[in-house]
Amino acid sequence: MSTKLTTSVWTTWFIWVTAGEFAGFLAPAVVGALTSSGPVLVLAGVAEGAVLGAAQCLVLRRIVPRLNARDWIVVTALAAGFAWAVVLLAVHYGEPLGTLPLAVLVPLSAVAGMGVLLSIGIGQWLVLRHHVDGAFRWVWATAVAWCAGLIVFTAFTTPLWQPGQPAARIALIGALGGLLMAATMAAITGAALARLLGRPDM
Template sequence: MERVWPVWMATVTAAEVTGFAVPATVGALTVAARPVVAVPALLAAGAVEGAVLGWGQSSVLRRILPDLPVRRWIAVTAAAAVLAYAIALLAPTFVTVWTAWPPGLLIPVAVLLGLALLNSIGVAQWTVLRHLAPRADRWIVYSALAWLAGLTVFMTFSTPLWHPGQAVGAVIAIGVAGGLLMAATMAAVTGVPVHRWSRPGVLESVGR
């Protein structure tokens, strides 16, 4: 079987950064808009990002998991991306509410929401993988670690470069550049279990 990891790395990186360009653009255009406008727009953009990412991932996974239901994979990935964006938007949308909470309430809620965000895509995709790949539950862990690492890289790169009053084009360019680094990081980490599944004999342990 051909080496899958390099193909996964290139395809998933390209798919994610392409999809992420949509919310990066929408976010820059709606930064001063009211939540009633900005939130639905960003959720819709998140759905596009998730769908493009799901398509890219499935195009590689079908090489080693021919029974993978592509449409379902894309659908659950898009839905999970919308959930992740919804969680991420809670903090800025309800800033006047949670800033008044005591630390004893704020910290555990923040941790739970953070875990939900990081695990949203992995859990959704696991529902598709669980009957197709051995130890599919590990996908949840790898996916969460991948997004944690990717988002950390994104914020470390992009946040210092964004400044009030910047042109929209500059804001978008910085976001997309950070998105490329995030996408490559995420693809590299999630490529580990994909590479394992591509090894001869590994999938024979699954009732297919």
């Protein structure tokens, strides 16, 4: 694949997926500023995943015509909801979990973290494996992408979020952090997609 055509694949994916994830992330960003209800936040996470999956399908259907868009969107939405549920459970039970011995806490945290990072990749792999050879590499690529995206989000929002801020400011900071997270994730997965498919014609 030439450098020029590889860049075309990456650019198409980057634009659509950044926009899709940013639009989807607005749901939990706004909901999180208005309520701390776990179930509502999980539902907002499901909505985020559905929008992200739909944006990804706009690109994937051009190069994988037989890809089932409904299945892709559903697994992405459910995986996103699962990831949000794991994170919220960790936050909710953070104090009692902190009293556990390190020999228990470290493996438990590692399993939970891997579950969050791998959830979307595994869900999407279940669909992609029917159409692309070596599709399991997508699981690791998305894990790396989400890990990087979450690091960028945390680095941006943590210094800016302060106790007692208006809900609108909290939501704005979260949305901007979400945009940076989306762009980071899209950039990495776009490069992985171009390499995995080996198909520049998008």
